Amino acid sequence: MPNPPPLPGHDNSFWMETSDTTSYPPLVEDITVDVAVVGGGIAGLSTAWELIRAGRTVAVLEARRIAAGVSGHTTAKVSALHTLVYDRLRRTRGPDAARLYARSQQEAVERVATTVTELGIACDFERAAAFTYVTDPAACAGIEAEARAAAEAGLPATYVRRTGLPFAVGGAVRVEDQAQFHPRRYLLALAEDFRRRGGLVFEGTRITGLSEGDHCRVTAGSGRTVTARDVVVATHYPVFDRALLFTRLAPHRELAVAAPLPAGHDPGGMFITEQEGKRSVRTAPMDGGGRLLIVTGESFTPGTGDTRERFRRLDAWMRKRFPVGDTAYRWAAQDNHSTDTVPLVGAFHPGSRHTYVATGFGGWGMSGGVMAGRLLTGLITGDAPPWAGLYDPRRLRSALRGAPAMLREQAKIARHFVEDRLRAASADSVARIPPGTGAVVRVGGRPCAVHRDAAGTVRAVSARCTHLGCLVAFNAAETTWECPCHGSRFGVDGAVLQGPAVRPLEEVDVSGAEDSGSGAPAPPP
Structure with a gap:
């Protein structure tokens, strides 16, 4: 069998390649803190940072390296425009839910902006407009509806027919005052500030057990334990199944390719379409000068299809539409979509008193993770934000509205169980x-x-x-x-x-x- 041609680009995330490595110690002794946060991505680190500022003692427990999983392989858009979420929310949960979603997500964007300034973080933070577009004019009705719904929800949204993209679009939603940044540099600075405030960070510490009660206990694979009044599970996909959240989550993997873009060809914004297998576009400054074009897409279920061919298809799409140089990087990321569209952030299960979860960000974990940090801190300190009910994992009505999607996902899993055997x-x-x-x-x-x-x-x-x-x-x-x-x-x-x-x-x-x-x-x- 002939060897397939090599894939384009260096096999590493641009964010991982251009940021420091970390060397926090593993957990080697039993400890007691107010809050144990399991997971060191943006949701876990944001939660830990907010909690320690609120006066709690906190430990972050990461199985591998902090900010090196999904948060180190994201597209890194910090935006409240999440493709077509507002029209869907308005129809399924009402205009108040859409307004709360917009407020919570836009406040997360602003929280990042103020944190960057407060801590003096050099993370290439840039304000930019965000666009959700379609190329097919037949799909413009949905885009117009989304623009109206997003504006009614309180975002500075408009419907436009032209963008900075080097190809024609049928129509687009444009939302001003969004942002993009270098996620690793932001999160590593956040972790260091957390540590300076007395927070504990443990890497190489995979948590395998959780005991709930008035004093919870999490157990690492090494046998060491952390006793805490409250526990936050922010592992992207929850590592404990007691809440049966796996029935309401669908994993999706997406690929990214990146190449230098000549001066004068920056499209000047952040762009996404759900057409063509999903395509997301942004640029980032390169350390030596110039801009790097980052294109994400080819959404698929992990473990299905030929990932190599998907990389080639995505790279070909980028080259056809942009005058880029040689492909410099390629990487992949994974996220989980909740079956009713809205992330699951709050009490872990109906009987929870001191355990919390953050998951199901649907590809929007940068704003979602920051939002989760503020929401979970509010729940733990007794000052819950007004949108807590919107994201509550125990919500029943919206879960029932999402039942068809949930049933489709479970049917797909059942097919894998039977057909694979x-x-x-x-x-x-x-x-x-x-x-x-x-x-x-x-x-x-x-x-x-x-x-x-x-x-x-x-x-x-x-x-x-x-x-x-x-x-x-x-x-x-x-x-x-x-x-x-x-x-x-x-x-x-x-x-x-x-x-x-x-x-x-x-x-x-x-x-x-x-x-x-x-x-x-x-x-x-």
């Missing part, structure tokens, strides 16, 4: 897996996720996701195993890269199958 394996033997690729092979009736590196060395792990048992699939572009049911991601060694799974895939010895060339599909166990 009945279908043939993705390779008919271990011996036939080419170098640099991976495949699921049944060895002795057991599904094994087998990867062969460029040197020919084989590594195999169980193909059953440790979250709820779906079978993983290989992502050749990122050299990872991904679960199509709830979005857990694993390295080829089985290590957890992204939850909700908290346990690694079990290593499997397939040397016998490799030597004999066996490992053909067997009847499902």
Whole structure:
């Protein structure tokens, strides 16, 4: 089999490449604080920072490195314009809900702006207009409706037919006074200010257990514990299933490519369309001068389809429409969409007294994470903002309105559960897996996720996701195993890269199958 052509660009996020690394210690002893925040992305760090300013003692517990997961691989738009959310909210939850959503998100934009000034953060913070556009004139009615709904909700929104994009649009919503920034530089500065105020940050500390009560306790994989009156679970996808939030969340992965843009060709704003598999466009200043064009899109469910082809398609779209130089970077990010559109931020489940969650930001985690930090701090300190009910995970009416989407998502997961066990394996033997690729092979009736590196060395792990048992699939572009049911991601060694799974895939010895060339599909166990 011929080797596929190399993918465009350097395999790393621009934000990760152009910011400092972190080296906070792991948790090595039992501690007690007022609040334990599980997760060191923008939602977790914003919450911790707001809480310590409110006089609480706080510990942040991050499984890998802070601001290096979704927050380190975002498009980094800080905006209250979230594609077509306002017309949808107005129709499903009423105009008051749309106004509360707009107010909470725009206040998050302003919170970032004031924090940048207050702390003197050099994070390339820039004000810019945000646009949601369509190229098909037949879709303009929806855009006009969104512009009206966003304006009625209180945003400085207008309907326009021209933008700074180098191609024609059918119509667009334009919202002024939005922002973009370097998310890693912002968050690392926030973490350092949090630490200077007495906050504790622990990296390399994966939390695997939660005990609730008047005094909660979270337990790390090492066995060390943190006792706290309140616990915030801000792990992107909740790592505990007791609230059954996984029935109301749908994971989506998106790709990004970035290339230098010649002077005079900056489109002058932030742009997004849900057409063409989603396309999002912005620019960022480069350290050596000039602008970097960042294009995001190709939204898909993790563990499905050919990610390499999606990268090439996205890169081709960028090159067709913009006079860019050589592609400099490529990366991917993942987010979770709630089935009723609105993020889930608040009490973890109906019986919660001291546990809270922040999830389901639907691709808008920069403003959403900052909003969550303020909301959760208000709930914990007894000063909840007026929009707390809008985001409450315990909401029933909106959950019922989102039932059709929830049922579709659960039906998709059920299909994966059944079809993955009945279908043939993705390779008919271990011996036939080419170098640099991976495949699921049944060895002795057991599904094994087998990867062969460029040197020919084989590594195999169980193909059953440790979250709820779906079978993983290989992502050749990122050299990872991904679960199509709830979005857990694993390295080829089985290590957890992204939850909700908290346990690694079990290593499997397939040397016998490799030597004999066996490992053909067997009847499902």
